[in-house]
Amino acid sequence: MGSFICSISERDWEIARIKGIYGNKIGNIRNDGKYREFSASTKYSIIRDLVGMKKEDRVFFHVITQAGPSRVHGMYSVRAIPFYDSTRIWDDPDEIFPYRFLFEPHPRYKYLCIQDANIEVVDFYELIEQRIIWSLATLENERNIEARSVRKIEHESETNEILRILHRDYRHRKVETYVQFSPVSIPIDFMPLKNCLHDIGRYENSIKALLMYKIGQNDPSLSNIMGPVSDFMNEVFIAQTTRKSIDILCIKKLADCARKYIICEVKTDKCHSDSLRQVLYYMDLFRRKDLVDIHNDEIIGCLIGQRFSNDIIDFSKKRNSHGINGSIFLAEYKPIENGQDAEFQRIA
Amino acid sequence: MIKKLSTSEPYISLCQDLYSLDIFDKAINGLLTIIEKNKELRITLVERKFVNNSGSCINAGYFFIQCLKTICEEEHLKVFRRFLETTVKEKAKGNYMEVDPILSATGYSNNVIDFVDKYNEIQRRKPIQLFLYG
Numbered sequence: 001m002g003s004f005i006c007s008i009s010e011r012d013w014e015i016a017r018i019k020g021i022y023g024n025k026i027g028n029i030r031n032d033g034k035y036r037e038f039s040a041s042t043k044y045s046i047i048r049d050l051v052g053m054k055k056e057d058r059v060f061f062h063v064i065t066q067a068g069p070s071r072v073h074g075m076y077s078v079r080a081i082p083f084y085d086s087t088r089i090w091d092d093p094d095e096i097f098p099y100r101f102l103f104e105p106h107p108r109y110k111y112l113c114i115q116d117a118n119i120e121v122v123d124f125y126e127l128i129e130q131r132i133i134w135s136l137a138t139l140e141n142e143r144n145i146e147a148r149s150v151r152k153i154e155h156e157s158e159t160n161e162i163l164r165i166l167h168r169d170y171r172h173r174k175v176e177t178y179v180q181f182s183p184v185s186i187p188i189d190f191m192p193l194k195n196c197l198h199d200i201g202r203y204e205n206s207i208k209a210l211l212m213y214k215i216g217q218n219d220p221s222l223s224n225i226m227g228p229v230s231d232f233m234n235e236v237f238i239a240q241t242t243r244k245s246i247d248i249l250c251i252k253k254l255a256d257c258a259r260k261y262i263i264c265e266v267k268t269d270k271c272h273s274d275s276l277r278q279v280l281y282y283m284d285l286f287r288r289k290d291l292v293d294i295h296n297d298e299i300i301g302c303l304i305g306q307r308f309s310n311d312i313i314d315f316s317k318k319r320n321s322h323g324i325n326g327s328i329f330l331a332e333y334k335p336i337e338n339g340q341d342a343e344f345q346r347i348a
Numbered sequence: 349m350i351k352k353l354s355t356s357e358p359y360i361s362l363c364q365d366l367y368s369l370d371i372f373d374k375a376i377n378g379l380l381t382i383i384e385k386n387k388e389l390r391i392t393l394v395e396r397k398f399v400n401n402s403g404s405c406i407n408a409g410y411f412f413i414q415c416l417k418t419i420c421e422e423e424h425l426k427v428f429r430r431f432l433e434t435t436v437k438e439k440a441k442g443n444y445m446e447v448d449p450i451l452s453a454t455g456y457s458n459n460v461i462d463f464v465d466k467y468n469e470i471q472r473r474k475p476i477q478l479f480l481y482g
Binding site: 273276277280281284287288292294295311312315318319321322323324325326 | 422425426429430433437441442443444459463466467469470471472473
């Protein structure tokens with residue numbers, strides 16, 4: 001089970017909430033006033049953010065308004081895996097929003113969705129300020145942060161807190177006219193988003209997208225290395241002020257409320273000392289977060305790349321042999337099937 | 349280059365007078381207090397304080413010191429790191445920047461020196477400082 005928050009314009013939300021379909025754009029209007037598709041790397045980042053989504057995952061929508069404060073709406077449930085489809089749904093002259101998923105009101109919270117319950121985005125940001133929401137720094141597009149529309153969040157405490165605020169403000173922020181749902185069906189000839197994934201070994205976002213997909217599927221090639229995980233997120237903010245983020249964070253529940261956190265850093269090609277320094281620093285930063293119980297939780301580092309310098313393999317092996325909380329895994333990947341898939345092997 | 353201490357018993361010297369060795373300088377590292385000792389493992393934990401603008405003594409971190417009576421091999425380093433980890437958790441909420449690790453021994457195996465060099469290069473933590481004696 002996972003949770004997501006997806007940004008959408010107010011204009012597109014009117015259609016999306018009735019038809020139960022969300023689409024991510026593949027281009028934008030540039031400075032010269034012309035529409036152009038994003039670069040391959042950016043397209044893979046869109047796939048990366050969506051491809052770990054599964055049926056019954058929970059979704060909130062960040063509705064961006066032209067006037068007045070933005071809002072967060074929910075809670076919805078994913079009703080089909082993400083897919084690519086170019087059928088026109090939204091009334092936009094340039095964009096068809098082809099990277100899509102289908103959703104419906106969450107069965108337990110239909111009463112929220114039918115009255116389009118929402119909270120002001122400032123209430124959401126207060127949760128970030130209070131570190132109750134810790135996986136995100138903001139929902140805005142900032143100069144130093146990659147623009148994203150779909151963000152995976154922690155599916156227990158973070159999700160429950162947003163849900164609580166939606167209930168807290170429900171009386172005052174519901175709409176009186178009931179939403180008339182008229183959900184669209186998944187196209188017969190739909191293409192699963194995973195099939196849009198190419199260029200593994202060439203772009204960092206491609207290998208990250210494949211990892212998100214495989215972790216979501218509990219694929220043995222990764223669970224053999226990391227063990228099974230109960231939640232996972234990408235681009236998780238570790239240092240809010242410098243806007244540094246963990247590539248992928250996996251969480252596994254252990255006995256007695258303890259948790260194992262696996263901090264993954266992904267490199268397209270060769271990993272050197274600086275890659276290892278980065279993941280070890282993130283581990284040290286993460287263990288100081290309020291949510292971590294330093295006496296019981298385990299923090300593991302995982303560096304993923306195609307090749308590794310010998311010095312970091314030797315150091316990692318020795319470091320792990322000391323048996324101190326904070327092991328580091330080195331996982332090598334090898335692109336296969338013309339860059340549409342990869343094999344993984346733990347080397348330390 | 350590992351600095352040599354001018355004593356044949358660093359643990360006893362430290363326990364008697366923290367400034368008796370060439371590790372600490374009173375002018376810079378004043379207000380040091382031994383707050384914990386482990387005689388069996390010859391470990392001392394030293395609290396570092398400073399006087400702030402209001403005249404109060406404020407904690408400014410710790411020194412975690414182990415004085416081995418032998419050549420330091422990988423097994424010794426494991427024990428040292430394990431106790432360091434416990435101290436960092438208990439005293440500094442997991443922040444390795446709060447604790448300066450210091451190890452003294454009569455010698456060091458090449459494996460230990462290589463590991464410590466790489467550890468100090470890669471980990472953004474207080475470096476492990478090695479001293480020789482005897």
